[in-house]
Amino acid sequence: MLFRLAFALVSMTALLVDPIDAVSQDMLRSVDLNSSEMSTSEMTRAEVETLLKAAPQDAADQSSADLQGKRLSHLDLSGLDFSGSNLRLVKLNRTSLKGARFDRAILNQAWLIDADLTGASLVKASLLGTQMQRANLGGADLNSARITADLSGASLIGAKLAGADLSADMRNQSMGLMRGVLKSADLRNADLNGANLARADLQFAQLQNANLANCNLSRADLSGADLSNTNLAGADFTETDLASALLPSPAALEKARNLDKARNLNLARRLP
Template identity: 60%
Template sequence: MRSWVKIRAMMRLVGAVALLGSGFLAVAVAQDMMRHVDLSSPDMVSAELTREDVEAVLAKATVAAPADFSGKRLSGLDLSRLDLSGASFRAAKLNKTKLVEAKLDRADLSQAWLIEADLTDSSLKGASLFGSQMRRARLDRADLSQARITADLTGASLVGASVAGANLSADMRNQSMGLMRAVLKSAHLERLNARGADLSRVDLEFASLSGADLTDASLKGAQLGGADLTGVTLVGADFDGADLASAKLIAPIGLDNARNFDAAKNRDRMIKESRE
């Protein structure tokens, strides 16, 4: 009897370890899709349509039946200044595609590949960027206000961009797929407009947020280790549970009016200096 009890206990332990392992695997699968992917393969660098083909599809699109480029290979094309509002690019390949000044309002870019894509001065208001791969993408001065963003933007540039009112927080409804959230590690976010944005649990490690406006933004549980917060506006920003280890909080504006700053983690390890 005791032997059977020991066996059952061992089985439960093995099951728990397996479940824990699958959880780590789910996180890796959810937001590290680039692992084991050959970014130089024809599937990732080629285009099966031309700009003229894309324009032809757009010409036939209607509000009821928007343009659909789901799963299409569009890497390397120049689609600058096109009106792609409401179009679907689900799981499409847009690596190194030029979308300068393109209009992508309400577009669905979920699980799309936009590695090193150029979206400078583009408009993505209300767009869906769920699980998108956007490492080193350029979005300087882009407007992503009210967008839903759980993209991997590691090393991306969003200088002077806007994510005002956008939701970059972890999606707690998809835990089976791991922790889906915006990843902005080492991203250039100087002068970013993040007023009222939800940055809960967002990964901002070593990101440069110099001069950013975080008024009324939620930074609950956000990872800010090593981030540069020089001259940021923090009026109404919520720091509950945020990790500030080695963060540079130099000359902040409105820190006294920030919320739950005393509930932030590793405040004693940050580099802090007040505006004189």
Template identity: 45%
Template sequence: MRRLAPLLLASMLLAAPAHAEQDLLLGADMGSAAMTKAEMTRADVEALIAKADGKPIDLSDKALAGLDLSGLNLKGANLRTARLNKANLRGSDLSGANLEQAWFIKADLSGAKLVGAKMFGITARDANLSGADLSRSMPIGDFKGANMSGATLVDLKGGADIKNQSMGLMRAVFVSVNLRGANLKGANLGRSRLEYADLTDANLTDVVLMGSDLSGANLTGATVSGADFKNVDVSGARLVSLKGQDSAKDWSARVNVDRAITGASN
């Protein structure tokens, strides 16, 4: 695979129709060295960090698949278009890092700090982000099948930008993501894809969900105080034992309510 291919594919993926991500992903040679091998060692990365003397390091477009980078200080690092599939970043600090159009398929980011990280065009399918802190980050990319249980996503910015029509289809894709017990207070997930997401006991206080797709999602026990449900598709969604439902915004403006699984008062 040519080194430019990940960049081009990520751009195509986000500009495509809402349900075309999987077909485009299949167009990549996921078995190539660019996607499965590392051109550096952990020692190489540690040497770069030491030499930078506290300044952000540049790992843009590097092949880092499968590498153990756990616990490293990668704060503000430039990892744009880098390939970190199956890499171990457990407990690493990626706060403020540039992860745009990077690949993190099946990567382990459990307990990692990604506060304010730029994730435009990221591909992180089946990644482990359990307990990670993604507060104020911008995950405009594909997280299908990822584990975000217990993660902190406060003030996350994953909604589509409807003011910019050229970017109108670019949104967070959280299809089948495990968000059990996650804290999404104040997050913007407007027009995002959350089909079959597990939001059991999640904190959705003041979350913008306007126009998003929650079909088949499980919101059992979730807190929805102040959450915006205008034009949210809840077909097949489990809306049981919700907390703060009385203060949710535009609750009556949900779509496909008759197809939702609800409690007596929902």
């Protein structure tokens, strides 16, 4: 009886440690990224352009094209305007989307692994459960976007995420704790002013010279992250995990809120 109880407790603990990681890893383990489903396209660029132009316009005079579930991997779709479009479950792995527009687009559960979104605009886009590992979002605009995507290893150098919501979805946990995952992501010089990063995973993220002013970092995991020269004015560190994180100068830390309530603050590294 005691053995069964101990086993149950260990199993529950394993699930609670990082459920979103388990979900993402399980998805990738069960998917062959080299399969035709994940690495080919069923449309040409010209056909995508025609579909976007033929779609009815919404109140903002933007396309409301329906591309749900389409295979569009390995295409060059740079510069196209997908604003307002339904791209749920679409496959865009290793697709060039440089300068493309996805404002208010629905990209829930889409696949954009290794996609190039340099300079793309995703203002107010919906990225729920989206797979974006190693994607390039350098200089991209994700202001006010809702993001519970896996951006592990992604490049977001100079990206704009002001007002973006990467917090955990506490209402829908049937597949684990869905939240923004930015493990080992490069966020140097990124603007996250006022972003909601509650419970977000930023382990080993590079945040040098980033703007985290007024961010909600409560219960976020910043263990191993590099926060040197980061603007933390008004950032809330309530129960934030800072184990092995590199913190900025004491002067910068003085402007943060609730730093005394952070977890593992004694294990953080500090700049002089």
